[in-house]
Amino acid sequence: MPTSEELNGWAQAVAQSGDRQAFAALFKHFAPRVKSYLMRLGTSEGLAEELAQEAMVNVWRKAQSFDAGRASASTWIFTIARNLRVDHFRRQGNRMAEASDDEEIDQPDPLPQPDVLLLVRQRESGVREAMAQLSAEQAQVLRLSFYEDQPHAQIARELGIPLGTVKSRVRLAVHHLRRLLGGLEP
Known part of the structure; x- marks a missing residue:
């Protein structure tokens, strides 16, 4: 990477x-x-x-x-x-x-249904609340890994910590998030 x-x-x-x-x-x-x-x-x-x-x-x-x-x-x-x-x-x-009525053109992607949008917003809100409950270190490595799509080795270099520490923080953070979001369906 x-x-x-x-x-x-x-x-x-x-x-x-x-x-x-x-x-x-x-x-x-x-x-x-x-x-x-x-x-x-x-x-x-x-x-x-x-x-x-x-x-x-x-x-x-x-x-x-x-x-x-x-x-x-x-x-x-x-x-x-x-x-x-x-x-x-x-x-x-x-x-x-x-376009005339009989001319066929590509349609833009349809907007999600309101119930789907509501579910997505609820999930996003739940994830934000759960992320706020993580330690600063765990939240930081999750953001770098999942939101910025950085590999663990790059995160370790960037933060000046061992690669094993990055992996442990990610694993613990994901485990903690799973516990906090237990009621959320994937």
């Missing part, structure tokens, strides 16, 4: 010299993560795949605009993907307004 410094270095190598190997490494690392991110936003799998590919093409084309001083490579790439998704649905909305 590459560090954020390595990812930034690869993005800068693509920007400065069109380094194909650096781009291949970026693509291998980010394409599946971007697709997953887009699907978590409610994008269908096929469209998420298409937008992830388009985002990575834009990374190659717009590499000169990458500035590690303003944002990390991951922030920059995920922002490109999010903007492509927004643009896609804006175009779809305009096409829908202009």
Whole structure:
């Protein structure tokens, strides 16, 4: 798993010299993560795949605009993907307004039903409350591991603690969360 410094270095190598190997490494690392991110936003799998590919093409084309001083490579790439998704649905909305009744066009992903939204909000609220009950150290490693998708070795380096300590904190935190969220169905 590459560090954020390595990812930034690869993005800068693509920007400065069109380094194909650096781009291949970026693509291998980010394409599946971007697709997953887009699907978590409610994008269908096929469209998420298409937008992830388009985002990575834009990374190659717009590499000169990458500035590690303003944002990390991951922030920059995920922002490109999010903007492509927004643009896609804006175009779809305009096409829908202009389309005739018999013209077939792709529909945006349907919004979740109110009962599903309520359940999701309840779960999110429960998780936030449970996270607040964890020790600061446990909450920190969980956020880095699960929300920022950092590998344990990188977390250990970043926090200056042994890898075993990171693994123990994650394991204990997950165990504690399971106890606190016992009534929540997966």
